[in-house]
Amino acid sequence: MATRILALNAQKGGVGKTTAAVNLASALDQAGKRVLLVDFDPQADATMTVGIKPHEEDGPTSFDYVLGQCRLSDAVRSTDFGRLEVLPVYDAAIDRLGVPKLAGPDSRRARARALADGFHSRFAAELARKYPDEPELTLARLVSGLGEGRKRGAVAVSDEWSQYDYAVVDLPPQQVLPVAMVLASADAVIIPTKVEAYAMRGFARMLDTISDVREVFNPSLRLVGVLATFAQMRTQTTTIYLEAMRDVTERLGTPLFETIIPYRVQAIAASGLGLPLHYYSETKTLAAMYDKLAVEVMRAFGDKPTSRPTTR
Numbered sequence: 001m002a003t004r005i006l007a008l009n010a011q012k013g014g015v016g017k018t019t020a021a022v023n024l025a026s027a028l029d030q031a032g033k034r035v036l037l038v039d040f041d042p043q044a045d046a047t048m049t050v051g052i053k054p055h056e057e058d059g060p061t062s063f064d065y066v067l068g069q070c071r072l073s074d075a076v077r078s079t080d081f082g083r084l085e086v087l088p089v090y091d092a093a094i095d096r097l098g099v100p101k102l103a104g105p106d107s108r109r110a111r112a113r114a115l116a117d118g119f120h121s122r123f124a125a126e127l128a129r130k131y132p133d134e135p136e137l138t139l140a141r142l143v144s145g146l147g148e149g150r151k152r153g154a155v156a157v158s159d160e161w162s163q164y165d166y167a168v169v170d171l172p173p174q175q176v177l178p179v180a181m182v183l184a185s186a187d188a189v190i191i192p193t194k195v196e197a198y199a200m201r202g203f204a205r206m207l208d209t210i211s212d213v214r215e216v217f218n219p220s221l222r223l224v225g226v227l228a229t230f231a232q233m234r235t236q237t238t239t240i241y242l243e244a245m246r247d248v249t250e251r252l253g254t255p256l257f258e259t260i261i262p263y264r265v266q267a268i269a270a271s272g273l274g275l276p277l278h279y280y281s282e283t284k285t286l287a288a289m290y291d292k293l294a295v296e297v298m299r300a301f302g303d304k305p306t307s308r309p310t311t312r
Helices: 017-030 045-049 062-066 091-096 107-130 135-144 177-185 203-216 236-252 265-272 281-300
Strands: 004-008 035-039 085-087 166-170 188-194 222-231 256-262
Touching (some): 004 177, 017 035, 017 188, 035 045, 135 177, 188 203, 222 236, 236 256
Parallel strands (some): 004 188, 035 166
16 A cells, blocks of 8 residues: 555644644554654654653754755654654754744743744745745655656655655644645645534634645545544533534535544643553553544555554
8 A cells, every 4th residue: 555644734723633643643553554653843742742852852853854954764763652653853953943942931832932923934934945836845746756746646655755654744733834735745634623612613714725735736635534532521512512513524525533532631641751642551541542543544545454453
């Protein structure tokens, strides 16, 4: 089977997007697939959740790779979790692209603001300077090995990417250039959506973004499904919101995954420890839900597990 590039994208933060990306990647690894987790959010949460400390380490990142400053193999890191590998982000590398180092008790919050306010525009300017001819296609050209990327619906994969069965990409929540660039290179999109009153706000805009990318850059891009997250199971409110999500997705012709991810405080603890859910004793049940999600994703591509789970 050819490499499948899966982008996880959401209009707003706090919907469990990074948790979903990391643990879907881990579940696919458990299913015997060769998986690359790609961190494209400069806050580096996906990198941190697989045990790498972005504030302490340095080296080539996903952004350096796109800017042509390294090969994929130069930047990819192995992890301690099965065969899962990560294309990481490091604070120092982001600083080199123009985000200042910040100190003091509120430094993390200030850094987050600096990233939101300035990093993406600086990265976009650098990308446009190096690749003035449709910078949105930069990653698609690297992934496909074709000058036109996926503009003609090509699903070709370059040698560096072909060693992976799946690449799972964690994107920033803002609709910035890296989002369009990854969608232009991706095979499919998964949209994590929190089960709450305003869950579908901005959802139509996300569909518009996907439609625009299909029309201009990547006609083969597909929406695999909407993933309901943070569900407070067995409550009447959750039941109402889930039914509303099913109605909306059905009306828009977009699939809703059968797997529903519940809210579990232990998942936050696992992330803080730098552990995918499969490798934290308190979250085995939740990890099994991501195993079910992985089966749904594989089924969408006519694929199936190739080995039994090997969680240590």
